[in-house]
Amino acid sequence: MNIRQLIDSRVSQALTDAGVPNDTPAVIKPSNRPVFGDYQANGIMGAAKKIKTNPRELAAKVLDCLVLSDIAEKVEIAGPGFLNIHLKPEWLSQQLDQTLDSKTLNIEQVKTPQTIVVDYSGPNLAKEMHVGHLRSTIIGDAIVRVLEFRGHQVIRQNHVGDWGTQFGMLIAHMNSLQSSSDELSMKLSDLEAFYREAKKRFDDAPDFAEAARDYVVKLQSGDPECHRLWQQFIDISLQHCDDIYARLNVSLNREHVMPESAYNNDLKQVITDLGTADLLTEDQGAKCVFLEDFKGKDDKILPTIVQKSDGGYLYATTDLAALRYRHQTLHANRILYFVDARQSLHLNQVFTIAKKAHFVPEATQLEHLAFGTMMGKDGKPFKTRAGGTVKLIELLKEAEQRALALVNQKNPDLSEAERLLVAQKVGIAAVKYADLSKNRSSDYIFNWDSMLSFEGNTAPYLQYAYARIQSIFRKANTIDLQAALILDEKTEKQLAVKLLQLSETLETVVKDSTPNILCNYLFELAGHFMSFYEACPILKTDNEAMRNSRLKLAHLTATTLKTGLGLLGIDTLDRM
């Protein structure tokens, strides 16, 4: 059940019956102030303009045609022609009872499920994951969970970078350490250091650089020994990723890995097919696609190079092969890319070429969900003190440590084991939520103090709200979920309405791939609960019916919080 949709269909019908053209939107929104009721219809003014009539008069006409008495206790005309809708407490109770009985919280599955390919995380396996991979990984994962919850078929694709010139250097370095394999495996436990060593040798020693280039050629020509070393490196690197995903509570695993190298055999064919589609131009020895849609300096058309003059392929070629695979083999209706905003031009070029070459049909939705860079407190890209990239694993460890210090201070009575668990859950949640709760498109400032201050719109605040409810249940012993809901107090009714708005929230999240909308909802829900909690005694009331009703509201809040946080990939705790 989706309140906004329900009211929308009723008001739209009334608009039609009042003589307004069919396609006029009713514009239903939650009211921005309590005096304006629970929902408001804003579409009448626009409709009045369209048919050149007085908006107040049209509002009266629409109100006459409007059938809403089953869900609303009062609908009134206000201001220049708003309809303010006050929902019936009995109807709210009835809907909440249905929520309680439903596995999906009274939220219907989508009528036409899509096959949605989601491309996210995509680390470069030559190095360890660093903070630059965080946003794609957690935003993508949250959206994946929401899409699945709504009933779509989601195919995760972790397009990891496992190919390219840098692997020649790494293999050469591995090979020179072969003599003592203990040393090799030890060194590979810190991939970042391993990469630096290899890079240093590549830059400093011409012999080594020569060998590295030979290895690239060998690797590409399928040399078995070289391939074995490469595979060994890739396995270790993927293991590092798996560890991070597990620690981050991200749903990616090996099954979702579809590396760049998987497309190697198709690259030649991609070029051939681009030629057949008459899109290919040779320029200075390189094979390019020139598209009118993309112009650069002096209005000159920008090329997308798909094959270098030395015959090598580029990431545009691989991305085209991947798009084709996602259409032909995975049968995607919609493909989402959670990729850094800086790749916007590249992806737009690839999308356009793929459609022109008929690698994917026109109807397939291709979306680049761009996000900004993670900045430090100073507004510059987030780095270590020494100016290096911050390893993701180090960041997560620090989050847990900082959270532990806080738990020790806030709740020293918990056992050590429990404090460690709380620190782990809260620390990770804080990092994830700080990112998820912000608008995707802008750069975002990473600040330990604000995310772990545990005040305001943060994960710990939401987890705390949940833990508080669990504490009530421990003291209550039994809850009667059959009890009638009584929504007399203002805070009770507001909480009830909020509880029922998860559905319309998820509708928006799915449409725009914006997890911050869900964060915002959960923050408001928790806020409404806190107000209710302060205003309405639950266990302290003598009135048995009221106690049961309030316990039930608390139960519904807990369930909704847990579900919502779960969709963000954030765990709840019974105690903190």
Place this chain on the structure above:
RNA sequence: GCGCUUGUAGCUCAGUUGGAUAGAGCAACGGCCUUCUAAGCCGUGGGUCGCAGGUUCGACUCCUGCCAAGCGCGCCA
């Protein structure tokens, strides 16, 4: 030069197809723990929504121009 993104309170950010008095949190100030977890609640102060025009009953939102910041623009990914 061209393109993309961003510009809202001292700071970090919301603001959903144009709607009523632009909202939170932090920071500041003032209240609330013998009472269900004070990681909380209630309240006060704080705004030229980058600037200037335009569209209209109505603009933070749409259009145009300008200013500022970040990023991208041929053989890395």
